[in-house]
Amino acid sequence: MRAMASALWLLAACNALASDSRDIQSWNELDISTRFTRTLDVTWIVQGRVSSRLPNPTTYAFGTEWNFRAGKYLEVAPTWYYRASLTAAGVPQHRNLAILALTPKYGWERLTLSDRNRFIGDIHTHGSFQAYRNRPRVDYRVGPKTSVFAWGEVFYRANHDGWSRKRFAAGARKTLTDRLAADVYYQRQNDNRSIPAHVDAVCVVLELRAR
Numbered sequence: 001m002r003a004m005a006s007a008l009w010l011l012a013a014c015n016a017l018a019s020d021s022r023d024i025q026s027w028n029e030l031d032i033s034t035r036f037t038r039t040l041d042v043t044w045i046v047q048g049r050v051s052s053r054l055p056n057p058t059t060y061a062f063g064t065e066w067n068f069r070a071g072k073y074l075e076v077a078p079t080w081y082y083r084a085s086l087t088a089a090g091v092p093q094h095r096n097l098a099i100l101a102l103t104p105k106y107g108w109e110r111l112t113l114s115d116r117n118r119f120i121g122d123i124h125t126h127g128s129f130q131a132y133r134n135r136p137r138v139d140y141r142v143g144p145k146t147s148v149f150a151w152g153e154v155f156y157r158a159n160h161d162g163w164s165r166k167r168f169a170a171g172a173r174k175t176l177t178d179r180l181a182a183d184v185y186y187q188r189q190n191d192n193r194s195i196p197a198h199v200d201a202v203c204v205v206l207e208l209r210a211r
Helices: 002-016
Strands: 022-037 040-051 059-069 074-086 092-108 111-124 127-143 146-157 162-175 180-191 198-209
Touching: none
Parallel strands: 022 198
Antiparallel strands: 022 040, 040 059, 059 074, 074 092, 092 111, 111 127, 127 146, 146 162, 162 180, 180 198
16 A cells, blocks of 8 residues: 555656646545444544645645435435635635535445535635535455545536536555555546646545444
8 A cells, every 4th residue: 555655646746747737735534433323324534635835734624424324325424524724825714514415326246336426515714605526436346355446526616607626536445454444546636716726636545443
């Protein structure tokens, strides 16, 4: 996993050096989840992002997600985040996000297909707006405790009058113990409203199950 993270970081660096409109970032997340019932998992989430060009920490956030399994193929997850960030000029911004996610998921042998739909109410320093995010994803299990995955995500923001942001990611997931797993992946973001417009990120997500 460490070698993969190094390789992904090098790829991001090469891409970012090609243009002043690009940035290299490190996105890190810790998820601590608890199973309350057979159909409900509650997760506490901490996130941090560091940039090579923007003031740091670029973003930090914490929140909670309540994941309900509604039948065999559907997950419903109300989520709340508090998020703080710095603009390119170093101006702090604070926001609260209320999210409802609906994710149909289908598995067949080693393959899992999912399509996460997020409906977002964003209350922040300069007002509020609504957004929608759609993320189809494919996971393929390559071993008993290892899988590879890829996904693409598009953003619709009501205050931007359209689909203003796109992301693509690819990486691997490793189950380390019965209670600990890690995702390491490369992500590319294009946004016609943000500065910088293009972000290459190496992302690490640690998932710890309390019970």
